Amino acid sequence: MLWAVTTISLALVFYTIGVWSEKWQGSIKSWHLVLFWIGFVFDTTGTTLMSRLSSVPLTVSFHSVTGAAAILLMAAHAIWATFTLTKGSDLQKRNFHKFSILVWALWLIPYFSGMIAGMTR
Template sequence: MNGLLVSAIVTISLALVFYTIGVWSEHKEKVLKKIHAVYFGLGLIFDTTGTTLMSIIAGKKDISNLTTFYIHRFTGGLAIMLMLVHFLWAIYVLIKGSEKAKENFHRFSVIVWGFWLIPYFVGMFMGMRG
């Protein structure tokens, strides 16, 4: 396993850890706090970094299953965009949002997190298949 692949796996895994901590701690506490936005931001940074590294690796490989590759690429790009919207919305809610908005934010968080898992597991499946 080369260093670039190890770096990509570590950063994607850190994205999962940080994003999961942010989403589920916010969901459990039932109110959005600054620390949750920090975790969302860290998840976004590590996911974007890991995705960039994986794209570099994929560019060097012969992709045998193009359908799975394109599904992964589409859902991964959409997941990063959703994470960005989620992060920016969290900042907005923290600065200008009402208490009700802070209390209802967790519903969107869980949806984005659940969607983010699709490209995470598709990518893992693709990696295991070679």
């Protein structure tokens, strides 16, 4: 359980630093992209570890649906960030943070719902 919680929390740290530093710097940079991908890898790893530790069979719940959506959004975000950084216009690079903040905010929903669910068990 410790590894699962640690990796999910590292996802939060890396993703948050990437998203907010991108906004504050005013344009997406290559190191932001690296942080997005690291956050995605840690989130996927942590989610996989959590699911293996769960004694509850896979069920449809608020947390499972928002968690799956968040992983898909993080993947789409990282892929789109890669495209924007390599092929996007300066305007697209300056405006990418709007999508980043949206995905980050949506990602927080399963992060905190999982935390709350874990504490109430």
